[in-house]
Amino acid sequence: MNKRELLVLVELGGYPNFVPLYQRHSYAVEMVNSVRKAQAWMKRHRPAVVVAEFYSDPQFRDRMSNLESLLASLQRYCADAKVIVLIEPQYRPKLEQVMKRYSIFxxxxxxxxxxxxxxLLLQVEG
Incomplete structure (x- = not known):
């Protein structure tokens, strides 16, 4: 049986490694450190779950956050993937705006x- 795949996007880090948790829930885990690497990986894989950090930077010219490009790619390649966002509370208003356009589990x-x-992983498993 093929394991379900889980993609983890860690751009900032500074928190515990949850890979053992994901593996306990029978996921094959792929960790990447940029949206570009995540997009390239998704061209060949269809994750059941994507766990990604969210942040916003005023220097982003054409988007509000780091995740919009990733979420657009998910819609294209694996629309049924469940997205779990890790976020600092101060970015929540920006995430709420992004959630008007993209699905966040x-x-x-x-x-x-x-x-x-x-x-959340248990909810994904149903």
Missing amino acids: GVVEFPLREERLES
């Missing part, structure tokens, strides 16, 4: 708690 605010992330 769940949000986990910093400080990250494994229990919250695990409850």
